Every structure is written in C-alpha cells, then in structure tokens.
Amino acid sequence: xxxxxxxxxxxxxxxxxxxxxxxxxxxxxxxxxxxxxxxxxxxxxxxxxxxxxxxxxxxxxxxxxxxxxxxxxxxxxxxxxxxxxxxxxxxxxxxxxxxxxxxxxxxxxxxxx
Amino acid sequence: xxxxxxxxxxxxxxxxxxxxxxxxxxxxxxxxxxxxxxxxxxxxxxxxxxxxxxxxxxxxxxxxxxxxxxxxxxxxxxxxxxxxxxxxxxxxxxxxxxxxxxxxxxxx
Numbered sequence: 001x002x003x004x005x006x007x008x009x010x011x012x013x014x015x016x017x018x019x020x021x022x023x024x025x026x027x028x029x030x031x032x033x034x035x036x037x038x039x040x041x042x043x044x045x046x047x048x049x050x051x052x053x054x055x056x057x058x059x060x061x062x063x064x065x066x067x068x069x070x071x072x073x074x075x076x077x078x079x080x081x082x083x084x085x086x087x088x089x090x091x092x093x094x095x096x097x098x099x100x101x102x103x104x105x106x107x108x109x110x111x112x113x
Numbered sequence: 114x115x116x117x118x119x120x121x122x123x124x125x126x127x128x129x130x131x132x133x134x135x136x137x138x139x140x141x142x143x144x145x146x147x148x149x150x151x152x153x154x155x156x157x158x159x160x161x162x163x164x165x166x167x168x169x170x171x172x173x174x175x176x177x178x179x180x181x182x183x184x185x186x187x188x189x190x191x192x193x194x195x196x197x198x199x200x201x202x203x204x205x206x207x208x209x210x211x212x213x214x215x216x217x218x219x220x221x
Contacts (some may be wrong), residue, residue: 104155
C-alpha cells in the first residue's frame with residue numbers, strides 16, 4: 001500500500017533562518033507531488049506541484065522554493081524565513097489528476113518567530 | 114484564484130441532526146471531491162462526484178452537483194460527535210484546488 005511521510009511535524013524557526021521540509025512517498029511510482037499551505041483556520045493554498053523529477057511548477061510567487069531530487073521525494077525550502085511563512089504545510093501525492101484522489105501527509109506546523 | 118468557497122464557514126449542530134455544507138467554484142471541472150480534516154491533521158478523501166453526475170451517496174454522505182450553478186453540497190445525515198471536523202471541497206480541473214472549508218461541530 002502507498003504511504004506518505006512528512007517531517008518534521010512541528011518546528012519553530014527565527015525570522016531569517018532557512019527552512020527544509022521533506023516529504024517522501026512509498027508504494028507508488030512517478031506520483032504527482034504537491035505542497036499546500038494552510039493558514040490558521042483557512043483553506044488550502046497550492047504552493048508547488050511536480051509531475052516528475054526536477055519538474056516544479058509554482059502557483060504563487062513567494063519566499064519558498066521546492067525541489068524533487070528523486071521520484072518520490074519532495075522538499076520545500078526557504079533561504080530566509082519571514083513571519084508570514086508561518087502556517088501548516090501539507091505534502092500530498094496523486095496518480096494523475098482528473099478523477100483521482102489526492103492523498104495527504106500529516107502536515108508540518110511551522111511557526112516563525 | 115481558482116479556489117472554491119464553502120458555506121457556511123462554521124456550523125454547529127446537535128448529534129443526530131443532519132449537516133449540510135455547500136461549495137461554490139469558479140471554473141469548469143472534471144470532477145468534484147469532498148475531503149475531511151480533523152484538527153491539525155492531513156485531509157482524508159470522502160467522496161468524488163463526476164461532472165456528469167448529479168447526486169452520489171456513500172453511507173451517511175450525500176453529495177449533489179449542479180454544474181450550471183457551479184455548486185455542490187455535502188449532506189451528512191444522523192450526525193455523530195465523531196463527525197466534528199473541517200470539510201473541504203476540491204475541484205480537479207487542471208490541478209487540485211480546495212475551498213476555504215466548513216468547520217463542523219457536532220455536540221453530543
């Protein structure tokens with residue numbers, strides 16, 4: 001069966017520090033991978049998606065970047081965090097898009113102080 | 114933004130009552146899905162309805178879709194305290210876009 005792992009689960013980082021959130025998927029090949037952000041009490045904002053190794057699409061301009069160094073690994077990074085980067089970050093995967101389900105990791109709580 | 118919107122933003126009902134949540138979206142879709150999120154957790158898929166379907170059932174869940182109005186509704190019948198969660202609709206036109214969510218509280 002397929003599983004998705006996301007870590008760390010929580011972190012508190014000072015403004016200006018770097019960020020690295022990692023996500024891996026097991027049990028499937030060539031998945032579509034996604035990073036979403038959810039502000040407190042709000043909906044999900046699609047940040048990045050990837051349809052293959054090295055292929056990253058950004059939905060919104062921001063202080064973050066994403067990379068996909070391996071087929072089932074997706075990394076969310078920042079060189080210098082801003083206060084506004086605080087939120088709940090969710091990694092997800094799917095097999096294609098239309099008619100398919102998207103599966104989420106358990107999320108990472110980021111607090112920038 | 115292609116993000117949809119759920120209505121109401123928050124809903125509080127007594128156990129045993131029915132809960133209805135609505136979703137409106139902006140673009141044409143292939144399918145619409147509903148997801149559930151327990152507080153501080155990832156989202157879990159509930160049900161998918163295709164653009165050529167008008168109604169779908171799964172257990173205590175009933176979903177309707179009106180593509181002419183670009184809207185969908187999720188009905189949870191005979192609610193339970195364990196149904197307390199946030200519920201999101203998602204469209205999959207070219208990506209998965211989620212609505213703003215309805216926070217449902219079921220009071221025992």
